[in-house]
Amino acid sequence: MSLPPPGFPSSPVPPPVSRRRGAPPWIPALLAGLTFLTCAVAGGLLSREGVIALERLVTGPLAEGPVRFLQLVVAGLPYAVALMGFFLAHEGGHWLACRIYGVDASPPWFIPAPTLIGTFGAVIRIRGPIPHRRALFDIGIAGPLSGFAVALPVLALGILRSDVVPATPPAPGTILFGDSLLTRLLIAWLRPEALRGDLVADPLFIAGWVGLLATAMNLVPAGQFDGGHVLYALFPRAHRTVSLGTATFLSSLVAFRWILHGRISAWIVWAGVTWLLGRNHPPVPWWPARLGRGRILLAWLALAILVLCFMPDPVDVF
Numbered sequence: 269m270s271l272p273p274p275g276f277p278s279s280p281v282p283p284p285v286s287r288r289r290g291a292p293p294w295i296p297a298l299l300a301g302l303t304f305l306t307c308a309v310a311g312g313l314l315s316r317e318g319v320i321a322l323e324r325l326v327t328g329p330l331a332e333g334p335v336r337f338l339q340l341v342v343a344g345l346p347y348a349v350a351l352m353g354f355f356l357a358h359e360g361g362h363w364l365a366c367r368i369y370g371v372d373a374s375p376p377w378f379i380p381a382p383t384l385i386g387t388f389g390a391v392i393r394i395r396g397p398i399p400h401r402r403a404l405f406d407i408g409i410a411g412p413l414s415g416f417a418v419a420l421p422v423l424a425l426g427i428l429r430s431d432v433v434p435a436t437p438p439a440p441g442t443i444l445f446g447d448s449l450l451t452r453l454l455i456a457w458l459r460p461e462a463l464r465g466d467l468v469a470d471p472l473f474i475a476g477w478v479g480l481l482a483t484a485m486n487l488v489p490a491g492q493f494d495g496g497h498v499l500y501a502l503f504p505r506a507h508r509t510v511s512l513g514t515a516t517f518l519s520s521l522v523a524f525r526w527i528l529h530g531r532i533s534a535w536i537v538w539a540g541v542t543w544l545l546g547r548n549h550p551p552v553p554w555w556p557a558r559l560g561r562g563r564i565l566l567a568w569l570a571l572a573i574l575v576l577c578f579m580p581d582p583v584d585v586f
Contacts, residue, residue: 303378310386311347314471318343347471350422354479355390361414369403372396400554408497419479426473444584450576484577490514491546500549515542534582
């Protein structure tokens with residue numbers, strides 16, 4: 269049994285939930301449409317067919333521009349569907365858990381961006397208070413578990429669709445996607461020949477890879493990340509100590525990469541966010557004494573997923 273923090277308020281009945289009026293529904297719908305377009309373009313640029321279409325778009329007649337752009341977008345559709353499916357599952361898991369507990373939350377808001385993957389992800393805004401400890405646990409863990417359930421088959425399909433070439437030194441401009449324990453296990457199982465060569469990532473592989481990285485980032489046990497919610501629901505008194513330890517660990521990864529390789533780690537941003545925002549967690553109004561055996565098992569599952577998905581060195585550019 270986990271005790272609540274000192275001075276933690278406890279009441280036999282959760283407080284009533286208030287609902288606030290959100291933004292007009294056309295705004296998240298518009299953002300979702302724009303994100304689908306930017307993801308399709310990004311996916312096209314990651315595919316062989318899309319690169320050919322881009323070359324013809326740049327060098328061909330101006331009148332063929334719309335057709336070539338459409339070809340680029342069509343080439344990126346599988347990637348866009350897979351990546352947005354992951355983010356929709358992750359944020360939809362949070363949203364559904366909020367609905368179950370009567371917590372006021374916005375629908376998922378996708379964030380379009382001209383980045384390598386075509387988006388900054390998606391978020392939901394929890395506008396109402398989380399009523400009790402069990403709700404905090406369920407809302408926190410629902411997103412990573414739902415997203416992982418989508419990312420795993422997408423990654424497996426991407427591995428099967430990827431090409432394997434003889435291993436060569438990376439050329440300038442090559443982007444290397446770092447391995448997690450799970451990617452290594454799946455590659456060894458599905459494409460063992462890739463262990464002796466190089467796997468040329470299919471866009472679906474990249475979509476699944478992004479899903480694993482985002483899942484690991486959200487399961488980091490600190491602050492108000494998803495992993496932080498789970499940690500606070502389990503061990504509220506240890507939350508601050510574990511959060512500080514997590515921030516120190518991420519900072520160590522950044523420092524070691526700089527010292528050993530003279531390169532900046534992709535974890536530098538998350539380490540900074542963890543130091544700035546990841547040390548504390550607001551209390552919940554009601555603290556039931558027990559979470560139940562099922563939630564404890566889910567917590568162990570979330571820890572296993574974090575270990576499997578964590579990438580010490582996510583991205584390297586030569």
